[in-house]
Amino acid sequence: MHKRTLMKDFVEELKWRGMIHDQMPGVVDYLKEGMGTAYVGIDPTADSLHIGHLVSVMMLKHFQVCGHKPIVVMGGATGMIGDPSGKSEERNLLDEETLRHNQESIKEQLKSFLDFDSSETNAALMTNNYDWMKDFSFLSFIRDVGKHLTVNYMMAKDSVKKRLSGEANEGMSFTEFTYQLVQGYDFLHLYQNYNCRLQMGGSDQWGNITTGTELIRRKTGGSAFALTCPLITKADGGKFGKTETGNIWLDPAKTSPYAFYQFWLNTSDEDAEKYIKIFTLLDQETIEKLTARHREEPHMRLLQKSLAEELTIMVHSEEEYNSAVEASQILFGKGTADTLQKLSESMFLSIFEGVPLEEISRAQLEAGIPVLEFASDIAKAFTSRGEARRMVKDNGLSINKEKVGEDLIIGTQHLLNNRYILVQKGKKNFYIVRVA
């Protein structure tokens, strides 16, 4: 509980975790002076963070743990423009109401990571650049901000160069070209109002961040710094944080805690070694021990389990974590069919929370329904009966965890808790039918 007295060196901390891609000279010295202030930007494009945001958030987390003051800047203004770094397409404007709603939801989520408690001197702070940009007139902006940087300087940025010369040769609108100035101004604003002298972000943000430090230098003569982390990759080349079903969100309504837990649990060995350093707060010694053990007995998947545990507890809760583990054991463990029968209704529901659910009338069930029809038409596990037929032939369909044949008739005797029937396609796809 007295972490602050044993203040860790922030840069050293990020270094061993492999979270530093690049930094401007002077960062270390700046942070040695005492409590520093740093910010990262987050686009409020949705009312929830997804795990792609987690790296920046963890940087802030470590920053705060090391005794410094983190600021989150919601990109209410910048989010409207679209960052030319990367392939982002033209953004839609969000109306102010949505913006505020998203900001509030995200702040709620950030509370699991950062301490916003105002009694602490290094309490985290949340701001929105929409607030200081919305009334900034175009004329003022080009006089006060645009004047200080040359187009030559701005054009030298990779993000711009790529768009102007690249094979893609899509060109770039003036709006997008201006993006770095707007983001740069954010930094200046924070520098002047909160004495914030460090901006962090993914390595793709380097160019934008340095525009900010340059602006600060030219306009105020002060010095500010940049620190970026490597982009998170997957060993197989896929995009991190995406699954077939889409983004992994922190919002339990968008991604159930069970799915969240499963995502981390399914990390590949290679990635797990990287991720555990980036996404958990476990200390170096613990991680090194875990990694060593994991290499000896990789099938135990110690790293994946720790990763999933740490993250699920941090983002959701210990209870959610426990039920995710329990659910996983029932779904993938041994005591399948029997355990399933013994589950209480509430347990059953919490395990299968988020699993697609369809309803059926009791009368319909009493009459009896052929499995194929049941699995495709009722449970919607298949798009057609032909597909269901094939799957059954391949031994890929289970009802209540038991493989079934084509001729089975589903009736009330299959009900669990007198109310549910579990349909399973292959190993990992579950569907539930409930008596209405």
Next chain:
RNA sequence: GGGGAGAUUCCAGAGCGGUUAAACGGGGCAGACUGUAAAUCUGUUGGCUAAGCCUUCGGAGGUUCGAAUCCUCCUCUCCCCA
């Protein structure tokens, strides 16, 4: 504005006028193996009241006993020249 190429089932890409629900590959899904992994191997991949039937090859017409394959028009895409 002139000239050329093309549009095929999730993608990519074949396709003598009949034997083509449409090759090969990728992806997806499933099975085996395993660590709920990777790799590998196997099966499958339009629908149905299923040894049969129905709907598909950019759109609309036409030729033909019969068309994804031939003709006409339309729409869209790409390339080259000005």
